[in-house]
Amino acid sequence: MSRHLSPLLQLLLLFVFAIFCVLCYRTWLAPEYCGTTNFTCGTVGPKDNVPTYLEAEYEQGKTIFRNNCAACHAGDMRTYLTGPPLGGSEERWAEHGGKEALYAFTRNSQEMINAGTNTRANQLWEEWAPTVMNSFLNLTDEELDALTIYIDEVHTYHSRGQDP
Numbered sequence: 001m002s003r004h005l006s007p008l009l010q011l012l013l014l015f016v017f018a019i020f021c022v023l024c025y026r027t028w029l030a031p032e033y034c035g036t037t038n039f040t041c042g043t044v045g046p047k048d049n050v051p052t053y054l055e056a057e058y059e060q061g062k063t064i065f066r067n068n069c070a071a072c073h074a075g076d077m078r079t080y081l082t083g084p085p086l087g088g089s090e091e092r093w094a095e096h097g098g099k100e101a102l103y104a105f106t107r108n109s110q111e112m113i114n115a116g117t118n119t120r121a122n123q124l125w126e127e128w129a130p131t132v133m134n135s136f137l138n139l140t141d142e143e144l145d146a147l148t149i150y151i152d153e154v155h156t157y158h159s160r161g162q163d164p
């Protein structure tokens, strides 16, 4: 009996390992492509649905999200992490001051929470205290618009055919 694996078997093992590496990469390093409960995911990502005229903003939003928000907010925009999922934030703020209040909260959540006048901010603090969100005083409206586009696209992608 040979103590060595046949070359064909070695090649097969190498192939399986390569596939495993690709899946790991897509799941851990490119989280917006994969729901956290979905280990094997397709080759189509949310970016493929982004209309050409929004591509620059999508990319800008992605960079801002990864650098500032991804530490606490899940990359699939659906999962609870250190902070709540960001998908659908606009709708949740619609009756509580809309986009203006949402952007003000993102820039300085503690200020709004301490003021105590916005019911959505109060509600969030009730649920998440004592976890404090960072302040992002320097984010411009334009940057927050780009973030919103990115969040929406990724959220829509992950919500297709699933519960909201």
Ligand code: HEC
Pocket (backbone or CB within 6 Å): 064, 065, 068, 069, 070, 071, 072, 073, 082, 083, 084, 085, 086, 089, 092, 093, 102, 106, 109, 120, 124, 125, 128, 129, 130, 131, 132, 133, 134, 136, 147
């Ligand atoms: C240190 C962790 C942390 C970071 C970093 C962070 N957040 Fe948050 N975020 C939270 C927590 C916790 C809450 C819940 C409210 C609270 O405790 O202040 C929250 C709440 C929110 C909400 C309200 C969501 C809702 O359902 O109404 C929005 C919007 C939001 N964050 C956006 C952002 C954006 C955009 C960034 C990046 C620019 C960011 N956050 C970075 C922790 C964080």
